[in-house]
Amino acid sequence: MIGAAAGWPLDDRGAAYGDGLFETILVRDGRPRLWDEHLARLARGCHVLGIPMPAEHELAAPLAEAGEGLAVLKLTLTRGSGGRGYRPPADPAPRLRWQLSPFAPQESRWEEGVRIRHCRLRLGIQPLLAGLKHLNRLENVLARAEWSDDAIAEGLLCDSEGRLVEATAMNLFWQRDGQLETPRLARCGVAGTLREALMERLAIAEVDVGPEALLAAEAVWVANSVQGAWPVVRLDAADGQPVGRWSLGPAHRDFQAEAHRLLGYPPPAST
Structure with missing residues (x-):
């Protein structure tokens, strides 16, 4: 399942320029593994790129959709739309998308x-x-x-x-x-x-x-x-x-x- 309004506008900077970050998280029975490490890496990326870091409750919201067993949660955060060409907007409005998929290790x-x-x-x-x-x-x-x-x-x-x-x-x-x-x-x-x-x-x-x-x-x-x-x-x-x-x-x-x-x-x- 894909959250937060499926799809990307054509002017999204993540789709156009790779201007964003993502995390791929193992979820077991609704609980994310290495959650603190994922949040820390995302925060480092937001600092370097100058993208506002979402609140933890926003990032964790998709976990409510996870049931029993294993799943993979992919969080994708972009700078959003705006700016002119490569020049980013002065006041970005980040766009967060997520996808939760069943998973079985090899x-x-x-x-x-x-x-x-x-x-x-x-x-x-x-x-x-x-x-x-x-x-x-x-x-x-x-x-x-x-x-x-x-x-x-x-x-x-x-x-x-x-x-x-x-x-x-x-x-x-x-x-x-x-x-x-x-x-x-x-x-x-x-x-x-x-x-x-x-x-x-x-x-x-x-x-x-x-x-x-x-x-x-x-x-x-x-x-x-x-x-x-x-x-x-x-x-x-x-x-x-x-x-x-x-x-x-x-x-x-x-x-x-x-x-x-x-x-x-x-x-x-x-x-």
């Missing part, structure tokens, strides 16, 4: 692990927008269009200077020499809410490295606040040739278990 990917690949596309560097979940996601769309094989679960993205950043819709983590690591997101990329919560609970180092770092890793994961954590068992180059393989072990399951506790998912089966 449990086989939790248990069996996933195959991922490197993408050819490189992310542009823009520190002002780094970490935000803004509406201009054309880079991710083009990266995801690079493959159609359903056996490949995700694609890894580097920035224009060759540093690892993220996957197309998930954050990236690995363990190297016993240390958990994740790419630093000071130049580009989306700082996921599950990533934020995990970094508060686990000793995860933020690093600036190229993709070669993964070849020295004992374990690799991709994760987000909806799907949970998928252990990686195979990594392919952009041409489809395998460049890394991992067997599932206790390290994979320990990290997964922490991620799944935060989302209310069951712990993974031991390996």
